[in-house]
Amino acid sequence: MTAVPETSTSAAYRSTGVPAPPAAPVRSPRHTAFALAAVCLGFFMILLDGSALNIALPAIERDVHGSMAALQWVVTIYTIPLASVLLTAGSISDRWGARRLFVFSLAGFTAASLLCAVSPNLSVLVVARFLQGIAAGGLLPTTLTIIARTYPDPIERAKAITVWGATGGLALVAGPIGGGVLTELLGWRSIFLINVPVGLITLYLAQRYAAETLRRASRPDLPGQLTGIAALSAIVAYLIEGGSLGWASPLPLSLLALAAVAAAVFLVVEARTSHPMLPLAVFRRAAFSASIINGFAFQFGGYGMQFMLAIYLQQQWGLSAERTGLYFLPFSVAWVFGTIVLNRRLVHRGPRFLLWTGALSSFIGAVLLLGVDDQGTWPLFVLGTALAGLGCGVFSPSLNAAALLAIDPAYAGLGSGVLNTARQVGMAMGVALLGSLIGMHDTLLGLRVSVVLVALCFFAIIGLSVAYVPRKETA
Structure with missing residues (x-):
């Protein structure tokens, strides 16, 4: 029987005493290229949405008659859930598989983008942006995991990650220019509406060509997640409402107190739980x-x-x-x-x-x-x-x-x-x-x-x- 040569990856796992994961399935260059295109398009959508939106904010203000504080909420209500679910998304990905979470999150992001585009008022827009942020928080961490599974060879993986990084750079260039052109020609809603066809194409590519990643058991830290979201949301709300109402007004001060209490509880929870979201x-x-x-x-x-x-x-x-x-x-x-x-x-x-x-x-x-x-x-x-x-x-x-x-x-x-x-x-x-x-x-x-x-x-x-x-x- 011919011996199978030991790869550097399996040798590395052997040296640590941890069993090596099963090898990634051998896939054609066409499949790997389309899988890379899917994760890069998903990454591009997340970054493009934020950079293009900055240019469109005054147009949104004129259309929905919002204040400066309202404009800040349109941006930050996306970022808060994105930041809050990033760590938990990793454990969900471990249990579900990265491709499955990528597809689920991308579908949510695309649907939320459509809701943003048809929002009749500021309240609906803020809710839709919140849903977008949750979906983006699930989407972002899975992109590199899928790349790692798709490209087991370190050299090829490094090239793929370079393409992934360059995609982010292109989003930074396309965002302000594309956002400005779309806003002037078609209105600010087109910034969100364009995500729908791109999202559908990306969903097809991911389902058809991306390989599922390994799954393993992991336990979510729900108390840490909830207290962390509460602390972050309260401090950001304090900064926004304090600038609008006055830093010493009752509502901002109440938000600041809530942030302090939630942060203290979060630290206690993370110090005592056996599976902390954020090991201190x-x-x-x-x-x-x-x-x-x-x-x-x-x-x-x-x-x-x-x-x-x-x-x-x-x-x-x-x-x-x-x-x-x-x-x-x-x-x-x-x-x-x-x-x-x-x-x-x-x-x-x-x-x-x-x-x-x-x-x-x-x-x-x-x-x-x-x-x-x-x-x-x-x-x-x-x-x-x-x-x-x-x-x-x-x-x-x-x-x-x-x-x-x-x-x-x-x-x-x-x-x-x-x-x-x-x-x-x-x-x-x-x-x-x-x-x-x-x-x-x-x-x-x-x-x-x-x-x-x-x-x-x-x-x-x-x-x-x-x-x-x-x-x-x-x-």
């Missing part, structure tokens, strides 16, 4: 904690800035949605260039170098934005946002690498989940706080304070990366 012990490593803070600061600064500036250009400069999208073109193109070209060329220097150099570029860009005032200062806007986008493109792909270098390999999945949750929380809080500031009576002062907060986020990434992220050769 992982934060004992300073390098990992620093990476999590970096992820939060990145989304707070990078995406909060995009939301805030899109509102400012249309409300203060009087630009159309289409022209606003064009103003963001240097930001988006620089981000993609930083990700696809610079990050790949400099990756041998290690995540620490990429983090602090990229964050430095973004910090300089944010400082330049302090000079933005009326439309005559557009060169500062273009240069500042381009430098910020370039820096984000350089360092954002290295956030995962830095977090995984700082955590035990046995907790790699958990570490990635915690980082992505922190990033989504940062985005929700960035939109909430910066949106409240840009809605101040003195809009220019609100802009300046917002930009200072964005600059501080990028400066924090520089300091934490230099102080705690290990060098490549000592990782």
Whole structure:
């Protein structure tokens, strides 16, 4: 009998004493290509929806007669459930299978998008966005799991993940421009409506070509999930309503108190349960904690800035949605260039170098934005946002690498989940706080304070990366 050669994967499992999982089914290049197309389209839809919506917000405000606080809820009511279910989605994927959860979540996202498009009023739109966020939270973690199952060879898998990452970059470019064009030509509802045919095509590809992943038993942490959602929702609601009603008003103060109580209960639950959603012990490593803070600061600064500036250009400069999208073109193109070209060329220097150099570029860009005032200062806007986008493109792909270098390999999945949750929380809080500031009576002062907060986020990434992220050769 001919001996079957031992692969590096099976050898790695043998060395740990853990039985190796069954090999992935051998599939034709056509099948794997269509499976990759399915997960990339799903990932593209999630990112495109957010970046395109920022441009359309003033049009939504005019159509449904909402306030600045209402606009913030349209964005954050999507991000809160997305961030809240990311960790639990991993355990659901383990029990159901990643492809099954991907298909189920994609169907929900597509249906919720249709509900957004036909929403008769703001209340229905907010509910539909909430459902979109839940579906996106189930969709996002499954994309890389399906890629790993589809491409068992490490080299081919790395190429597939590069395509997946480039898809996210394309969504950043297409979002502001496509959102502006669609809003001007067909109205803001078309931003959601376009998800329907794309979602149906993606569903077909996933069902037909994607292979199911392995299933194993896991126990969800329902008390931790519920208290975590309550704490996050309450603090974001405090930031939104505080900017609208006044920070010391009864409702915002009540929300702040609720957030504090829910957060305290969450910490107690996670410390005592045998299967915590968020094991607190992982934060004992300073390098990992620093990476999590970096992820939060990145989304707070990078995406909060995009939301805030899109509102400012249309409300203060009087630009159309289409022209606003064009103003963001240097930001988006620089981000993609930083990700696809610079990050790949400099990756041998290690995540620490990429983090602090990229964050430095973004910090300089944010400082330049302090000079933005009326439309005559557009060169500062273009240069500042381009430098910020370039820096984000350089360092954002290295956030995962830095977090995984700082955590035990046995907790790699958990570490990635915690980082992505922190990033989504940062985005929700960035939109909430910066949106409240840009809605101040003195809009220019609100802009300046917002930009200072964005600059501080990028400066924090520089300091934490230099102080705690290990060098490549000592990782």
